[in-house]
Amino acid sequence: MIVLPADTRETILERAREGDPDEICGVLGGEYEPDGKSRVHSQYPTENVAETPRTRYEIDPEEQLAIFERLENRGEEIVGFYHSHPRGPPRPSATDEAQATWPDRSYVIVSLEPLVIGSWRWRTESDGQFERERVGGD
Amino acid sequence: MHVTVDVKGEDTYELELEAVAGAAADGEATGDPADATPTYADLLREVELSPHEVSVLVDGRPVPEDQPVESDHVTVLRLIKGG
Numbered sequence: 001m002i003v004l005p006a007d008t009r010e011t012i013l014e015r016a017r018e019g020d021p022d023e024i025c026g027v028l029g030g031e032y033e034p035d036g037k038s039r040v041h042s043q044y045p046t047e048n049v050a051e052t053p054r055t056r057y058e059i060d061p062e063e064q065l066a067i068f069e070r071l072e073n074r075g076e077e078i079v080g081f082y083h084s085h086p087r088g089p090p091r092p093s094a095t096d097e098a099q100a101t102w103p104d105r106s107y108v109i110v111s112l113e114p115l116v117i118g119s120w121r122w123r124t125e126s127d128g129q130f131e132r133e134r135v136g137g138d
Numbered sequence: 139m140h141v142t143v144d145v146k147g148e149d150t151y152e153l154e155l156e157a158v159a160g161a162a163a164d165g166e167a168t169g170d171p172a173d174a175t176p177t178y179a180d181l182l183r184e185v186e187l188s189p190h191e192v193s194v195l196v197d198g199r200p201v202p203e204d205q206p207v208e209s210d211h212v213t214v215l216r217l218i219k220g221g
Contacts, residue, residue: 059218061195065213065215078146092220
Protein backbone atom coordinates (compact mmCIF):
# COMPACT_ATOMS: atom_id res chain seq x y z
CA MET A 1 0.00 0.00 0.00
CA ILE A 2 1.06 3.59 -0.59
CA VAL A 3 -0.18 6.56 1.40
CA LEU A 4 -0.49 9.53 -0.94
CA PRO A 5 -1.65 12.69 0.88
CA ALA A 6 -4.54 14.52 -0.73
CA ASP A 7 -2.52 17.68 -1.40
CA THR A 8 0.23 15.68 -3.13
CA ARG A 9 -2.36 13.83 -5.17
CA GLU A 10 -3.94 17.14 -6.22
CA THR A 11 -0.54 18.65 -7.11
CA ILE A 12 0.39 15.69 -9.30
CA LEU A 13 -3.01 15.73 -10.98
CA GLU A 14 -2.69 19.45 -11.68
CA ARG A 15 0.78 18.93 -13.19
CA ALA A 16 -0.61 16.17 -15.40
CA ARG A 17 -3.37 18.47 -16.66
CA GLU A 18 -0.97 21.34 -17.30
CA GLY A 19 1.49 19.04 -19.07
CA ASP A 20 -1.15 17.54 -21.36
CA PRO A 21 -0.61 16.39 -24.14
CA ASP A 22 2.86 15.50 -22.87
CA GLU A 23 3.51 13.07 -20.06
CA ILE A 24 4.83 14.56 -16.81
CA CYS A 25 6.97 12.76 -14.24
CA GLY A 26 8.59 13.05 -10.84
CA VAL A 27 9.99 11.38 -7.75
CA LEU A 28 8.16 10.50 -4.52
CA GLY A 29 10.02 10.80 -1.20
CA GLY A 30 8.99 9.65 2.25
CA GLU A 31 8.96 6.40 4.22
CA TYR A 32 9.63 3.34 2.07
CA GLU A 33 8.54 -0.18 2.94
CA PRO A 34 9.25 -2.85 0.27
CA ASP A 35 6.26 -5.00 1.21
CA GLY A 36 4.30 -2.93 3.70
CA LYS A 37 2.91 0.58 3.75
CA SER A 38 4.99 3.31 2.11
CA ARG A 39 4.13 6.89 2.98
CA VAL A 40 4.73 9.80 0.62
CA HIS A 41 5.90 12.99 2.34
CA SER A 42 7.06 14.97 -0.68
CA GLN A 43 6.89 14.95 -4.44
CA TYR A 44 9.74 16.26 -6.58
CA PRO A 45 8.71 17.32 -10.10
CA THR A 46 11.23 16.58 -12.84
CA GLU A 47 11.60 17.42 -16.48
CA ASN A 48 10.47 14.76 -18.95
CA VAL A 49 13.52 14.39 -21.23
CA ALA A 50 12.09 11.60 -23.42
CA GLU A 51 12.41 12.24 -27.17
CA THR A 52 8.69 11.61 -27.66
CA PRO A 53 7.14 13.03 -24.46
CA ARG A 54 3.56 12.46 -25.61
CA THR A 55 4.03 8.72 -25.29
CA ARG A 56 7.20 8.30 -23.22
CA TYR A 57 8.76 9.67 -20.06
CA GLU A 58 12.34 9.70 -18.86
CA ILE A 59 14.11 11.43 -15.97
CA ASP A 60 17.59 12.78 -16.62
CA PRO A 61 20.14 10.96 -14.40
CA GLU A 62 21.80 14.18 -13.21
CA GLU A 63 18.47 15.64 -12.13
CA GLN A 64 17.56 12.29 -10.59
CA LEU A 65 20.76 12.28 -8.49
CA ALA A 66 20.25 15.90 -7.38
CA ILE A 67 16.72 15.06 -6.22
CA PHE A 68 17.86 11.92 -4.39
CA GLU A 69 20.42 14.01 -2.51
CA ARG A 70 17.81 16.65 -1.59
CA LEU A 71 15.44 13.93 -0.48
CA GLU A 72 18.07 12.14 1.64
CA ASN A 73 19.16 15.42 3.23
CA ARG A 74 15.56 15.83 4.42
CA GLY A 75 15.64 12.36 6.00
CA GLU A 76 13.38 10.87 3.34
CA GLU A 77 13.72 7.63 1.38
CA ILE A 78 12.94 6.94 -2.27
CA VAL A 79 9.32 5.74 -2.17
CA GLY A 80 8.83 5.63 -5.93
CA PHE A 81 8.00 7.67 -8.98
CA TYR A 82 5.01 9.07 -10.83
CA HIS A 83 4.14 9.81 -14.42
CA SER A 84 1.04 10.63 -16.40
CA HIS A 85 -0.87 8.90 -19.16
CA PRO A 86 -2.71 11.79 -20.86
CA ARG A 87 -4.79 9.38 -22.96
CA GLY A 88 -4.67 6.39 -20.64
CA PRO A 89 -4.43 3.53 -20.06
CA PRO A 90 -5.19 3.73 -16.31
CA ARG A 91 -2.49 1.12 -15.65
CA PRO A 92 1.15 0.42 -16.63
CA SER A 93 1.70 0.28 -20.39
CA ALA A 94 3.77 -2.38 -22.16
CA THR A 95 6.57 0.21 -22.34
CA ASP A 96 6.33 0.77 -18.57
CA GLU A 97 6.76 -2.97 -18.04
CA ALA A 98 9.64 -3.25 -20.50
CA GLN A 99 11.56 -0.35 -18.92
CA ALA A 100 10.84 -0.70 -15.19
CA THR A 101 14.06 -1.05 -13.18
CA TRP A 102 13.32 -0.29 -9.49
CA PRO A 103 12.39 -3.46 -7.60
CA ASP A 104 9.63 -3.03 -5.00
CA ARG A 105 9.32 0.73 -5.51
CA SER A 106 5.93 2.31 -6.27
CA TYR A 107 5.13 3.48 -9.78
CA VAL A 108 2.20 5.89 -9.53
CA ILE A 109 0.32 6.51 -12.77
CA VAL A 110 -2.02 9.47 -13.31
CA SER A 111 -4.39 8.72 -16.16
CA LEU A 112 -6.37 11.71 -17.45
CA GLU A 113 -8.70 9.77 -19.75
CA PRO A 114 -10.17 8.04 -17.83
CA LEU A 115 -9.32 10.06 -14.71
CA VAL A 116 -7.68 7.52 -12.41
CA ILE A 117 -4.67 7.60 -10.07
CA GLY A 118 -3.26 4.14 -9.42
CA SER A 119 -0.04 2.66 -8.08
CA TRP A 120 1.92 -0.48 -8.78
CA ARG A 121 5.01 -2.07 -7.28
CA TRP A 122 7.60 -3.50 -9.65
CA ARG A 123 8.17 -7.10 -8.53
CA THR A 124 11.14 -9.03 -9.90
CA GLU A 125 10.67 -12.47 -8.38
CA SER A 126 9.89 -14.06 -11.78
CA ASP A 127 10.43 -12.18 -15.05
CA GLY A 128 9.25 -8.93 -13.52
CA GLN A 129 5.72 -7.69 -13.27
CA PHE A 130 3.69 -4.83 -11.85
CA GLU A 131 1.64 -5.62 -8.78
CA ARG A 132 -1.24 -3.27 -8.08
CA GLU A 133 -1.28 -1.69 -4.63
CA ARG A 134 -3.88 0.22 -2.70
CA VAL A 135 -3.61 4.02 -2.70
CA GLY A 136 -4.63 5.52 0.64
CA GLY A 137 -5.06 9.11 1.78
CA ASP A 138 -3.72 10.84 4.86
CA MET B 139 42.66 0.56 -6.50
CA HIS B 140 39.78 0.48 -4.04
CA VAL B 141 36.45 1.54 -5.57
CA THR B 142 33.21 2.41 -3.77
CA VAL B 143 30.12 1.68 -5.85
CA ASP B 144 27.03 3.40 -4.45
CA VAL B 145 23.84 1.95 -5.93
CA LYS B 146 21.36 4.67 -5.03
CA GLY B 147 18.40 3.46 -3.01
CA GLU B 148 20.09 0.12 -2.41
CA ASP B 149 23.52 -1.05 -1.30
CA THR B 150 27.04 0.34 -1.33
CA TYR B 151 29.78 -2.02 -2.50
CA GLU B 152 33.51 -1.85 -1.77
CA LEU B 153 35.48 -3.43 -4.62
CA GLU B 154 39.12 -3.96 -5.45
CA LEU B 155 39.74 -3.02 -9.06
CA GLU B 156 42.35 -5.74 -9.46
CA ALA B 157 39.78 -8.39 -8.52
CA VAL B 158 37.30 -6.90 -10.98
CA ALA B 159 40.00 -7.00 -13.68
CA GLY B 160 40.60 -10.68 -13.02
CA ALA B 161 36.91 -11.50 -13.14
CA ALA B 162 36.50 -9.54 -16.38
CA ALA B 163 39.43 -11.35 -18.02
CA ASP B 164 38.11 -14.73 -16.87
CA GLY B 165 34.84 -13.98 -18.62
CA GLU B 166 36.46 -13.34 -21.99
CA ALA B 167 37.59 -15.94 -24.49
CA THR B 168 40.75 -14.03 -25.37
CA GLY B 169 43.00 -11.50 -23.72
CA ASP B 170 45.75 -11.46 -21.18
CA PRO B 171 44.49 -10.88 -17.63
CA ALA B 172 47.49 -8.65 -16.97
CA ASP B 173 46.34 -6.27 -19.72
CA ALA B 174 42.70 -6.21 -18.69
CA THR B 175 41.51 -2.75 -17.75
CA PRO B 176 38.18 -2.90 -15.96
CA THR B 177 35.45 -0.71 -17.38
CA TYR B 178 32.42 0.72 -15.64
CA ALA B 179 30.46 -2.09 -17.31
CA ASP B 180 32.75 -4.58 -15.54
CA LEU B 181 31.95 -2.87 -12.24
CA LEU B 182 28.25 -3.19 -13.01
CA ARG B 183 28.68 -6.90 -13.72
CA GLU B 184 30.31 -7.31 -10.30
CA VAL B 185 27.22 -5.88 -8.61
CA GLU B 186 24.89 -7.83 -10.93
CA LEU B 187 23.45 -4.88 -12.81
CA SER B 188 23.11 -4.35 -16.56
CA PRO B 189 24.12 -1.17 -18.44
CA HIS B 190 20.61 -1.33 -19.95
CA GLU B 191 18.95 -0.63 -16.61
CA VAL B 192 21.27 1.93 -15.02
CA SER B 193 23.37 5.07 -15.51
CA VAL B 194 26.86 5.36 -14.07
CA LEU B 195 27.86 8.75 -12.68
CA VAL B 196 31.21 10.10 -11.49
CA ASP B 197 31.23 13.46 -9.68
CA GLY B 198 27.55 13.81 -10.54
CA ARG B 199 28.08 13.37 -14.30
CA PRO B 200 27.22 10.35 -16.47
CA VAL B 201 30.18 8.40 -17.84
CA PRO B 202 30.14 5.91 -20.74
CA GLU B 203 30.00 2.36 -19.42
CA ASP B 204 32.70 1.18 -21.83
CA GLN B 205 35.29 3.58 -20.38
CA PRO B 206 38.05 2.30 -18.06
CA VAL B 207 37.44 2.97 -14.37
CA GLU B 208 39.37 6.04 -13.27
CA SER B 209 37.47 7.10 -10.17
CA ASP B 210 37.45 5.56 -6.70
CA HIS B 211 33.81 6.54 -6.12
CA VAL B 212 31.06 5.62 -8.55
CA THR B 213 27.34 6.29 -8.29
CA VAL B 214 24.90 3.94 -10.00
CA LEU B 215 21.34 5.00 -10.73
CA ARG B 216 18.59 2.73 -11.92
CA LEU B 217 16.85 4.42 -14.88
CA ILE B 218 13.43 5.99 -14.42
CA LYS B 219 11.61 5.77 -17.74
CA GLY B 220 8.63 4.26 -19.45
CA GLY B 221 5.66 5.16 -21.58
